[in-house]
Amino acid sequence: MLNKLAIGGIKHRLRDYSVLFSGLMIAASIFYMFLSLALNKAFLKSNSPAQATAFIFGFGIVLLAIITIVYINYANKFLLSMRQKEYGMFMMLGAKSSKISKMIFVETFAIGAIATAVGSLIGIGITGFVGDLLIKNMDMQVSHFNSFYLPALLWTFVFFIVIFIFSALRNSISLRFTKVMTLLNMDSQPTKLKRNNAWTIIQSILGVILLAIGYWCMVKMGKDATFIFLGVPVALFTIVAGTYFVINSLTTTIINLLKRNTSFSQKGLNNFTLSQLNFRIADYTKILSMVSIMFALALGAITVGLGFRQQIDTVANGQNYYDASIRNINNKEQNLVDKIDHKKLTVYEFKNTKKFTYYRNSDLESQGFTYNKFSKSMISKEVPTHKSNPSVAFQLQNTIPVDEAAPQAKFVSDAKFDSLSGKPETMTFVKTDSFKNNLSTFKKISEIQAARYPAYKQFGGDKYSVYKNINSFFSGLEFMGFFLGIAFLAMLASCLMFKILSGAAGDVKRYNMLYKIGTRQRSLRQTINKEIAVLFSVPAVLGIVHVLVGLQMFKPLLYKPYMHIEVPFLIFFVLYLGYYFITRYLYKKIVLK
Amino acid sequence: MTKIVEVKNIEKIYGKANEKQFKALSDVNFEVQPGEFVGIMGASGSGKTTLLNILSTLDTATSGEVKIAGEDITKLKNNEMADFRANKIGFIFQDFNLLENLTAYENIALPLALQNTSPKKIKPAVDSISAKLGLTEILNHYPTELSGGQKQRVAAARALVHNPSIIFGDEPTGALDSKSARALMDTMTKVNKEDNVSILLVTHDPFSASFCDRILFIKDGEIGQELKKEEHSRGEFYQEILDSLGTFAE
Ligand SMILES: Nc1ncnc2c1ncn2[C@@H]1O[C@H](COP(=O)(O)OP(=O)(O)OP(=O)(O)O)[C@@H](O)[C@H]1O
Numbered sequence: 148m149l150n151k152l153a154i155g156g157i158k159h160r161l162r163d164y165s166v167l168f169s170g171l172m173i174a175a176s177i178f179y180m181f182l183s184l185a186l187n188k189a190f191l192k193s194n195s196p197a198q199a200t201a202f203i204f205g206f207g208i209v210l211l212a213i214i215t216i217v218y219i220n221y222a223n224k225f226l227l228s229m230r231q232k233e234y235g236m237f238m239m240l241g242a243k244s245s246k247i248s249k250m251i252f253v254e255t256f257a258i259g260a261i262a263t264a265v266g267s268l269i270g271i272g273i274t275g276f277v278g279d280l281l282i283k284n285m286d287m288q289v290s291h292f293n294s295f296y297l298p299a300l301l302w303t304f305v306f307f308i309v310i311f312i313f314s315a316l317r318n319s320i321s322l323r324f325t326k327v328m329t330l331l332n333m334d335s336q337p338t339k340l341k342r343n344n345a346w347t348i349i350q351s352i353l354g355v356i357l358l359a360i361g362y363w364c365m366v367k368m369g370k371d372a373t374f375i376f377l378g379v380p381v382a383l384f385t386i387v388a389g390t391y392f393v394i395n396s397l398t399t400t401i402i403n404l405l406k407r408n409t410s411f412s413q414k415g416l417n418n419f420t421l422s423q424l425n426f427r428i429a430d431y432t433k434i435l436s437m438v439s440i441m442f443a444l445a446l447g448a449i450t451v452g453l454g455f456r457q458q459i460d461t462v463a464n465g466q467n468y469y470d471a472s473i474r475n476i477n478n479k480e481q482n483l484v485d486k487i488d489h490k491k492l493t494v495y496e497f498k499n500t501k502k503f504t505y506y507r508n509s510d511l512e513s514q515g516f517t518y519n520k521f522s523k524s525m526i527s528k529e530v531p532t533h534k535s536n537p538s539v540a541f542q543l544q545n546t547i548p549v550d551e552a553a554p555q556a557k558f559v560s561d562a563k564f565d566s567l568s569g570k571p572e573t574m575t576f577v578k579t580d581s582f583k584n585n586l587s588t589f590k591k592i593s594e595i596q597a598a599r600y601p602a603y604k605q606f607g608g609d610k611y612s613v614y615k616n617i618n619s620f621f622s623g624l625e626f627m628g629f630f631l632g633i634a635f636l637a638m639l640a641s642c643l644m645f646k647i648l649s650g651a652a653g654d655v656k657r658y659n660m661l662y663k664i665g666t667r668q669r670s671l672r673q674t675i676n677k678e679i680a681v682l683f684s685v686p687a688v689l690g691i692v693h694v695l696v697g698l699q700m701f702k703p704l705l706y707k708p709y710m711h712i713e714v715p716f717l718i719f720f721v722l723y724l725g726y727y728f729i730t731r732y733l734y735k736k737i738v739l740k
Numbered sequence: 741m742t743k744i745v746e747v748k749n750i751e752k753i754y755g756k757a758n759e760k761q762f763k764a765l766s767d768v769n770f771e772v773q774p775g776e777f778v779g780i781m782g783a784s785g786s787g788k789t790t791l792l793n794i795l796s797t798l799d800t801a802t803s804g805e806v807k808i809a810g811e812d813i814t815k816l817k818n819n820e821m822a823d824f825r826a827n828k829i830g831f832i833f834q835d836f837n838l839l840e841n842l843t844a845y846e847n848i849a850l851p852l853a854l855q856n857t858s859p860k861k862i863k864p865a866v867d868s869i870s871a872k873l874g875l876t877e878i879l880n881h882y883p884t885e886l887s888g889g890q891k892q893r894v895a896a897a898r899a900l901v902h903n904p905s906i907i908f909g910d911e912p913t914g915a916l917d918s919k920s921a922r923a924l925m926d927t928m929t930k931v932n933k934e935d936n937v938s939i940l941l942v943t944h945d946p947f948s949a950s951f952c953d954r955i956l957f958i959k960d961g962e963i964g965q966e967l968k969k970e971e972h973s974r975g976e977f978y979q980e981i982l983d984s985l986g987t988f989a990e
């Protein structure tokens with residue numbers, strides 16, 4: 148009978164339960180997603196040139212575990228708060244507390260187990276989907292990547308089951324030992340706000356100092372790779388703690404200053420919004436700190452991922468000015484070249500002899516020749532050339548495999564060239580407006596050339612081969628960056644959304660009262676928008692600062708970590724904004740009539 | 741002088757046309773003069789809250805006419821209703837309805853802030869009403885730090901601070917012990933007499949009702965009887981109410 152009643156209670160709160168359930172599922176699927184990379188040693192080894200990758204992923208697991216535990220703890224509290232009034236009622240009507248505590252145990256554990264099972268399945272699905280999406284669409288070369296990875300699945304199960312056993316125990320114990328009266332009145336006990344000014348000041352100072360230490364570590368790691376083994380744990384700890392203190396102290400200080408400014412706070416609903424935020428942030432500090440860390444990880448991962456991608460382009464473009472060099476172009480190759488839209492062709496005739504590779508002077512004079520040159524600062528510069536530049540001939544000759552080429556190259560007059568005995572050959576150089584956009588064509592050309600001249604397979608001097616090499620070198624890192632970025636983004640969004648939505652039920656009364664005393668619907672909506680906007684932007688601002696400093700760590704791997712940084716930031720901003728709008732919409736649906 | 745409340749033939753039917761319908765109010769007529777303190781009494785389920793919700797624009801009547809301070813509120817649009825509540829009406833509910841995240845002061849100041857009163861004028865207004873209701877000492881407390889009686893007086897101060905045309909109360913003493921109830925009713929009487937504020941109070945507690953000038957009895961959605969205090973003392977009026985309740989209930 149009691150069981151029937153309890154299940155009936157679930158039906159009435161289907162919306163709350165679906166919030167809870169989807170939150171837990173996302174946590175499980177993200178955890179699986181991360182483990183599928185982090186535990187896959189073969190994947191890590193074959194896809195990352197950096198020795199420390201496995202080590203860093205180890206810390207990633209710890210961090211994600213902490214985040215997940217906090218998250219599930221929130222979810223569990225939410226579950227308990229939904230149930231305690233009802234169970235308190237049962238107890239008041241005479242149900243035994245041992246029976247009730249058994250029921251909450253079973254309920255908590257069952258919800259957790261189902262969410263974990265479904266979440267892991269979803270995790271496998273997402274892992275496969277995201278993996279495919281990245282590998283196919285971004286031309287990445289990734290090996291040993293498996294969307295279904297048994298150890299990851301097992302560990303996800305173990306981890307979640309253990310957490311849920313603890314949560315279930317906790318719930319049943321807390322129901323057993325709380326007085327019935329307290330259970331019944333649970334709703335009407337809002338968190339108390341006790342502010343100790345001295346402690347607030349200490350916290351803000353401590354927070355800033357901790358962040359400074361963390362930032363210093365990250366900068367140092369960028370300069371000295373051996374520091375990683377000390378730097379990662381120290382930075383992790385100081386930045387997490389620093390973020391927590393800063394959010395806990397600085398934001399409330401700002402809000403209180405705004406409140407004290409009566410010409411602002413006493414206008415319309417401003418004071419209500421500020422107070423609501425003040426209460427919220429005291430309650431939200433943990434989740435906001437977590438979100439800001441995840442924000443930094445997600446944005447950082449995507450930024451670094453894109454950084455590696457650019458690195459591929461920069462290096463490939465920097466080494467070769469021409470997008471393709473085609474020896475003795477044949478019909479098939481000519482057809483491919485013809486299909487390219489914006490292009491400039493340069494054709495050089497040459498004759499290879501024992502001592503020299505000969506080129507026509509007239510070719511150089513009529514067409515010129517450009518090559519790229521790396522300066523000391525690793526920036527490649529285009530050098531347009533004429534005959535007086537001694538390295539032109541050498542650069543030209545570079546397109547012929549080494550063992551085939553003569554020791555030296557030389558420009559000669561047409562008459563001389565014609566009289567030479569060697570076999571006349573041509574080299575066609577193609578320059579387009581974008582190597583990347585015509586990648587598939589150049590790939591075909593490169594393959595045909597390699598088939599026609601097997602020496603080119605070894606030599607790999609054309610731009611496509613260079614690109615291919617670098618791409619395989621950086622793809623793994625790029626892949627990890629994007630993959631983790633997406634995973635952390637999903638996790639952070641669901642955390643924040645979960646927290647905001649799970650608190651919404653308690654806000655209904657407040658907004659209803661404001662409505663009754665004559666607040667326009669529009670003002671209510673505005674105050675909700677503002678409130679949620681602040682909750683979203685506090686972690687975002689800190690997260691962005693973390694990323695900007697954190698990029699220093701990648702200086703050894705990326706020679707310009709800040710180049711085109713606006714692209715990942717913009718992508719991220721749009722996605723984050725999307726989450727903001729969804730949360731806002733769902734929240735208003737719950738809170739306003 | 742324009743009447744503060746003028747209700748003509750209102751009817752309220754719950755439920756849509758194709759569903760099971762319930763007539764909560766039928767043909768209700770009455771008026772409230774400026775400065776009057778009127779009570780509405782009736783058994784549970786008789787339609788008191790329904791009536792009050794219609795008067796305060798929180799709900800609409802199925803038919804009939806309601807004028808508050810000369811304005812026909814049945815024709816108002818959504819925003820106009822909100823503004824109307826914000827400017828012309830003060831509320832006191834049974835369950836306090838204070839915002840727990842605002843201090844007593846901030847709760848009281850809220851209606852003024854909603855009207856975009858300048859901050860300079862807010863403080864004196866809040867201070868003066870708080871002094872009148874004896875709340876000066878507790879203005880910086882949060883609602884959880886107040887007793888039930890104090891909370892209800894804060895709610896009363898919030899209802900009064902913007903000088904509304906009328907105060908509506910739905911069982912304001914319902915959750916109070918007799919001592920706090922008496923203190924609140926004394927306060928209400930005081931503002932009614934001294935500041936000439938009109939009050940319309942729903943209650944089924946005869947003691948609270950005995951503070952009113954006039955009492956309307958409502959039964960099954962209809963106003964059945966009216967009782968006036970006139971020259972009686974509060975004690976006599978209380979007895980009279982008890983008597984009528986006895987006969988009215990039969
Ligand atoms: N939203 C609604 N839908 C349908 N019927 C309703 C609705 N609200 C109230 N009623 C019905 O209308 C009648 C009058 O309700 P109302 O709340 O006005 O009573 P009341 O006099 O305030 O009672 P109480 O003293 O118990 O508060 C009741 O029979 C109630 O069941």
Ligand SMILES: [Mg+2]
Nearest residue numbers: 788789790910
């Ligand atoms: Mg009622």
